[in-house]
Amino acid sequence: MSGGFGHVLRKTGSLVPAALTRGFARPVALFFHGVEHRIDDSRAQSNHHDIASFSKIVRVLKDNFDVLPLSMLDEVLSAPLRHRRSVFLMADDGYANNLSVAQAVLQEFNLPWTIFLSTHHVDTTERNPAFLARLFFLFAPSAKYDIANLHAQITLDDGQNRAAAADLWVGRLKALDAGRAQAALDSMRAQFEGLDALAGRYASDAFLTWPEVAALKADGVEIGAHAHWHWPMHGAQTPEYLGEQARLSRARIEAEIGPCRYFAYPFGNTQDIGREAWRAVRDAGYDYAFTTLSGSLDASTNRWLMPRYGLALHEKRLPALVPWLSAGNSRLRAWQRQMAG
Ligand SMILES: [Zn+2]
Structure with a gap:
């Protein structure tokens, strides 16, 4: 779920003492998918944290970072060095357990977060x-x-x-x-x-319903779009498909819930996002869009290709790892240059 370069950073980051990386600290975005009380089959339910490991992660975030609502992103980016410990927490896809499990934990710690919904699946209950x-x-x-x-x-x-x-x-x-x-x-x-x-x-992989999304919104959770159908937006897709995925997911959220300013690409790695995809997302009116490339938010040269790190099921050294994510910045910028061409 979060392999590739993120995996390399996790391994190298775990070797570096937290005190040494503190000076590199920059604002970052972190995401997960679902949280379950119990995982019965880790091969099939690989998208979900169990509540014990999720609670540990949340406590570490609360104790070591400033977890902020996404509405503060403009302010953080205008002065990233004053926001070195800022973290934006997100969940992708829109699983029902975001309400029944994750929100209970995050409310207990009083942490703001954002859910990115694949709206076709909320509309139809069809699995990912x-x-x-x-x-x-x-x-x-x-x-x-x-x-x-x-x-x-x-x-x-x-x-x-x-x-x-x-x-x-x-x-x-x-x-x-x-x-x-x-x-x-x-x-x-x-x-x-x-x-x-x-x-x-597998109840773990059931999607939220619209009334459940509305309940999360009423609790202060930000609602963003994660395309309409949960599928990559790479170069094999037609421009019409990409435009529809960006526009329709926003339109469904705005019709059911309210303003939708943010987007996250399904899968979100270099092979999942085509040159036309971020332009389609920009043209659909989003303020920011998030990938799954590692990096710090201030390093991004394109607000529709922002970096984000997928939380592993067990994160043993998050205080050291989070500042280390900026090690991905040069790779992020090189890819953004390619995507601009
Ligand atoms: Zn997803």
Whole structure:
């Protein structure tokens, strides 16, 4: 869920004493997905923290940083050196457990946060397509499968490492444009009839309803957009698709909840965001958009490609790691230059 460069920073950051990194400290954005009272199957529920580890993370944030509402981002960016300990906390996708579990913890610590919703899933209750595909590769009966647009001969059997197969094939699936990916998912459903019913049994991956989003908003949680359908906005997508994902998610939130100023890209890494994607997000009227590249917020040269770090399920050295995130800044800026061209 938060591999790549973030993983490298986590490993190197854990070797550096907190006192040494304090001088590098800059404002950052951190995110998670869901929080559950108990995780029954960590392979399938890989997006969710258990409440004990989440509470530990939240306590460390409360004790070591200034966790601020996203409405203060302009002010923080205007004077980043006066806001070295500022952290903006966010959750992606819009899982129902954001209300039933995460909000209870964050309210206890009195910390502000932002939820980015994939609005199609709130509208329909349909599960995240990457989650459905992951369940297919984890649990489809042993057989050879011919999956449209993916591969004609995928062998799944009981002896293999299904989690590794899921990582590999879901990764390939994510490279497809939305239409081809949808056809691949339909093909998985046709060959594993119990797929949707199985997904339905994981309450952890149910999305919020609009009344639940309204309840979070009433509690002071900021509501941003995470596209309409939860799928990458990379260069394989048409300009029409990208424009619709940016506009429709904002329109749904504004119709149901109120003003929507912020966006976060689904998956959000370099391979998930095309050159046209951030322009579509800018043109849809958002003030800021967040990726999942590591870096500090003040280093960003493009307000629609802001850096963000995905919290691992267990974070042992957050006070040292958070200042260390600025080690990603040169990579962030180089990518932003490429994306400007
Ligand atoms: Zn997401």
